[in-house]
Amino acid sequence: MKETNIIAQNAKLDASCKIGYFNVFGENVVIGEGAVIGNNVTICPGTVIGKNVYIGNNCVIGKQPRLSKTSTIKNREPLQPLQLGDDCTIGENSVLYAGTTLGNNVFIGDLASVRERCKIGNYVVVGRGTAVENDTSIGDYTKIQTGVYITAYMNIEDHVFIAPMVTTTNDNFMGRTEKRFKYVKGAHIKKGSRVGGNSILLPGITLEEESFVAAGALVTKDVPAETLVMGVPARPARKVAEEELLPQE
Structure with a gap:
């Protein structure tokens, strides 16, 4: 182990791990066999990392959230430690928060962030520079491309495709009136749906299974x-072609 790293005495690292320089691993961190950790990585206390995980340079893994004094979200620290499944890839300069779980074979692109209390399924892709806000769930085999904003309180099911630069929202009152707290909610995107590049989804809408939002659309219903x-x-413009639908299980 390189002397440039600071590793808590009770951290558990498998002997097969490859660790770079200038890393800080907090108390009770667990890192599984075959993991590769780059340089200047902070892994916060209690974080559990599975087998064969790659974590790129300059990442912060398992961060406890700190909220602004004007935030509408109540601070519920400390959250349960972050858990990463096996065979995940975390790109350079990414930030993953506590209270979140990632399944197996998840890919997080460079400069992405995944906030607290999120549940990410297996084989999910979160693209470069994408932000996934708090209390969001993402199903298996879903792909979210570069530069997408996933707002808080969203439910995204399996096999969804979200193209680059999509924006989602959750507050029709835009921060005004106490009434908004009752209705704050992101979109529910059901299995097999596809959302085209640069489109916008307004709060609380539902995209039913296998729906298709064209590029640049503003979805209000x-x-x-x-x-x-x-x-x-x-x-509505037409039905989705049968040849584009997911195979029947």
Whole structure:
């Protein structure tokens, strides 16, 4: 182990791990066999990292949140430590928060962040520079591309595709009135749905299974299953072609 690292005495690192320089590993950290940790990585106390995980340079893993004095979210520290499944890749300069779990074979791109109390399934891709806000769930095999903003309190199911630069929202009152707390909610994107680049989803809408949002659309209402919507505001244009639907299980 390189002398440039600061590692808590009760941290548990498998002997097969490869560790870079200038890292800080907190108390009760657990790192599984075959893990590769880059340089200048901070792994916060209690974080559990599975087998064959790659963590790039300059990452912060398992951070406890600190909120602004004007935040509408109540601070519920300390949260349970972050848990990373096996065979995950965490790109350079990414930040993952406590209270969140990642399944197996998750890919987090460079400069991405995943906030607290999120549940990320297996084989999920979170693209470069994408932000996943708190209290969001993402299902298995979902792909979220570069520069996407996933707002808090979203539910994204399995096999969803979200193209680059998509924006999602959760507050129709834009921070005004006490009434907003009752209704704050992100979109529910159901299995197999696809969201085109640079589109915007307004708060609380539902995209039913296998729906398709065209690039640049502004989605203000629920989208029916297997339906393509497009425009500003988005309106139904046609049914999704049968050849594009997911195979029946």
